[in-house]
Amino acid sequence: MKAYREFIKGIWQSNPVFKILLGLCPTLAVTTQVQNGIAMGLAVLFVLVCSSFIISVFRKQIPPQVRIAVFIVFIATFVTLADYFLKAQFPQISKQLGPYVPLIVVNCIILGRAEAFASKNSIFYSLLDAIGMGLGFTLALVMLSSVRELLGSGSILGYQILGKWWTPWLIMSLPPGAFFTLGILMSIINTFANKHKKHRSVA
Template identity: 50%
Template sequence: MAVGFEQEQSVTPDDFIKGVWKQNPVFVQVLGMCPVLAVTNTAINALAMGLATAFVLLMSNIVVSTIRNVVPKQVRIVTFILVIATFVTIVDYAIQAVSLDLHKALGAFISLIVVNCLILGRAEAFASQNSVARSALDALGMGVGFTLALLCLGGVREILGAGSLFNVRLFGESYQEWVVMMLPPGGFFTLAGWLLLINWYQQRKSRLQEAKESTL
């Protein structure tokens, strides 16, 4: 009965928007911190990891939603992991074919997409309980949100740490590079800065909304 009700639910724009902003995987749910902190030292690495994760998330959600009614509950987690691992392998070989340097830069973090709590969590909490259309839209939103978050971190770290963006030099030779931003601690500093900015914005928006309601 529950499955029938879920299938009757219509696709809404909120299925996509929530992943981009309201429930952003990085800035709101704080998921997938391993690649977020490890590979965002440049914008290119961040974009590649974000797109790879989004592709695996999208395809996994579609497949999981398609087979959700035929997979026994006892083996559903194992099945989900097998589905995710299949698409991670495809992404791994695709990145190798496109650029060996990029594949080397991302390293083991490509394979670790298999155990990314964001992907398995959406498969279990959403795709296994909703239609293919809603699951695909949910995956797109979460994938776009994850990629944008990685780009925000990677862009800031590359600009401050190397004085460039997507390997394009932004400043003159006199620019003093912040080497720490290219190191692991730089990921923590940048993430903390973005979280502080977003929380300040949300609190300010909430206060303005309360003030507006109190005057009515």
């Protein structure tokens, strides 16, 4: 039961993007297309799982004074791996993501989970937590990029969904569109969460 809770909390209850506002930079920057959103989400998932695993394995050996530096070196190594993999296998996506793949190093989700969870818990729970958080992040990216791609160019994953009658909202593909979409999505989610809370307090 505890295992299930650790896994599921990252996806909804404490979703890194919508609930604890971590990792907003890549969330806003790469979500112009669903394809980029998925690629970014998976890259973060990979780095998060690998670094959580290795930090959890070495959690008793790492001296607490230098732990942040050690965490960052582990994370940077995995990010380099992910970046070179993308460059070799999906050069086009890698080009579109640009510097945002190396910027995963300073993505607060990863360092945050390393510090708050992986350095204190066993390998099994750390992995579950990392996978849950990574999936939650990917889910947020997919939600945001679907809205932006659909309104910005009338397509999803490159397939034309809305017909010729649709005039693309150019603004959705540009930076301001990212802020608007995330702000509105966040408030919708808050509304649901608040309603849920009220229901519970009445019952």
